[in-house]
Amino acid sequence: MARPSFRKPALFNPFESRQAERSEVFQAVRQFLIMGLAALVVVTTPVAFWIWSEAEHHALENSQLATENLAQNVVAPLLDEAVLSGDPAGIARLDERLRPWVGERSVFEIRLWDSDGRMVYSDDEKLIGQKFDLPHDALEVLAGKPVKATLEVQTDEVQAEGVNSGELVEVYVPVTAPNGERLAFEAYYDDDAVRQEQAAVLLDMVPPFLLALGVLQLAQLLPAVRLARRIQAYEAGRTRLLHRAIEASELERQRIARDLHDEVIQDLSGLSYVLESEELHRPVGQRRLFSEARRILQDNVRNLRAMTSELYPPDLNRLGLSGALARLGDPLEERGISLTLDLPPTCDLDRDRAALFYRVAREALANTAKHSKATKAELRLRQVGKHSEIRISDDGCGFDQSLGSPEGHFGLRIMRDTIGEAGGSVQVLSVPGKGTTVIARFGAGTEADHTDDVQRSAAPGVPQPVR
Structure with a gap:
């Protein structure tokens, strides 16, 4: 009678388990860093735009203050009757004081309006003395309302040469002549100064901001690594327990199959031979009973052998x-x-x-x-x-x-x-x-x-x- 072959189940490999554990922890840390980098980009992008906007606002306020100082400290004291009446000598005196501001200090255009829309002064001599429809911001200034400086592609109402040259800073401030007349002072500045200030503020603020976020990321990384290791250790322990359970199941199946084969099946097979021998020596009337008992016994032996094969796989x-x-x-x-x-x-x-x-x-x-x-x-x-x-x-x-x-x-x-x-x-x-x-x-x-x-x-x- 053939004896089934029993073998020892495959052993658990701790080296491979540790390698898999290190690999999964590395993947978890890498995923954490990638997510942290993505969060860093998501956070810093709107912050950078906010800093850029605030720097622009600050630069425009500086342009507003510089224009107010120019209007009140340089222009206002020279607005005598000669300038207001358009006398060439008075205009030349005012022009002499303002010329250094044009070009050298990134001022593209300077204009002075009275309430009637007359151009009292302009660095473009052809415009002095002409009348135009007052710009909306000039009307607001003459009405005593505050007008903020703007940075945009300007549309010049009088189509003066050199003003429509791209994005410029436009500033309107009020100026009061010695005789009490209120005028609107208009100035255009190059946008380079604003952009330079924006870039300077951004470069000053972004590095410490990124450093703070990076330190926060690193501070979270260590607990994340520990957590990943704890979870992985739990998973590794769970895997080992499952592996041992499968091994135990295999060993138990092996033991049951061996016991069935070595004891029960062998004994029943021997009993089958005994019944066959008894059948031959019994009276004819009793042989049928022994034959039926032997057949049932042999069927049970076949079923037990099938169970042995099912209990323990090849x-x-x-x-x-x-x-x-x-x-x-x-x-x-x-x-x-x-x-x-x-x-x-x-x-x-x-x-x-x-x-x-x-x-x-x-x-x-x-x-x-x-x-x-x-x-x-x-x-x-x-x-x-x-x-x-x-x-x-x-x-x-x-x-x-x-x-x-x-x-x-x-x-x-x-x-x-x-x-x-x-x-x-x-x-x-x-x-x-x-x-x-x-x-x-x-x-x-x-x-x-x-x-x-x-x-x-x-x-x-x-x-x-x-x-």
């Missing part, structure tokens, strides 16, 4: 998962069920996951043989990258999933929990009269990602899988 390390799965078709053929196999030549799965896949397939095909009344079954194994899947389907009687899994599928419910603890998933889909499909997965993707694929593979009308 050597997956020697045969490989595909080779071991190929052997599952023999019990089905004895019941008249043809099994179609779609297996890759090699499957890169670790020993634990291969064993779990094998158990799912064995349990599903055992249910097919015992309960489905099927004539055909299919077993398909696929592996793409880190994603692996085994799918077992039949054309049997099926069952109503709304009533829960039938009693014969209790083993699959246990496998679903076990594979779930190992990071995989098991789905059972069935419709009365249209067969049953069992799918187990490991690796990238979730059950939801494959729902459409499952529904396409199952018979029409198959409901959503019962978790």
Whole structure:
């Protein structure tokens, strides 16, 4: 009588576990740094725009103050009757005082308006003495209302040469002549000074701001690393416990199978020989009874041998998962069920996951043989990258999933929990009269990602899988 081959389960490799732990912690830290960098960009971008805007506002206020000083301290004392009446001597005296401001101090244009729209003074001599419609800001200034400096592409009301030369700072301030007459003083400045001040403020404020955020990021990094290590240690411990549980299950199955083979099966086989001998020596009338008892005993021995094979799977390390799965078709053929196999030549799965896949397939095909009344079954194994899947389907009687899994599928419910603890998933889909499909997965993707694929593979009308 052939003795089944028992082997020691694969040992847990702590070196590989530590490598995986370091790799996952590194990935977690890298993800934290990437998210922190993204948050840094998200935070600093609006802050930079705010600093840029505030610097522009500050520069425009400085231009406003400089124009007010020019109007009150330089222009106002020279606004005598000669200047107000347009006397060339008075205009020349005012022009002499203001010329150094034009060009040398980035002032593009200077104008002085009276309330009638007459150009009292301009650095463009052709405009002096002419009347125009007063600009809106000039009217506001003459009415005593405050007008803020603006930085924009200016549209000059009098179309003076040199003013429409791009983006300029425009300032209107009031100025009062010695005789009490109120005038509007208008000046245009180059935008370079504003931009330079903006850049200076930005360069002064952004580095310490970025430094503070960087220090905050580093301060959060150390607790994040510790947390990642704690979580990884928990996951590693959970993985080790699962691995030991699988090993313990394998050892227990091995012990039960060995005890059955070495003790119960051997004793029952010997008893079968004894009954056969007694049958030959008994009177003819008693031989039928001994023959029936021997037949029942031999059937039980065959069932126990089948249970021994089911309790302990073949050597997956020697045969490989595909080779071991190929052997599952023999019990089905004895019941008249043809099994179609779609297996890759090699499957890169670790020993634990291969064993779990094998158990799912064995349990599903055992249910097919015992309960489905099927004539055909299919077993398909696929592996793409880190994603692996085994799918077992039949054309049997099926069952109503709304009533829960039938009693014969209790083993699959246990496998679903076990594979779930190992990071995989098991789905059972069935419709009365249209067969049953069992799918187990490991690796990238979730059950939801494959729902459409499952529904396409199952018979029409198959409901959503019962978790």
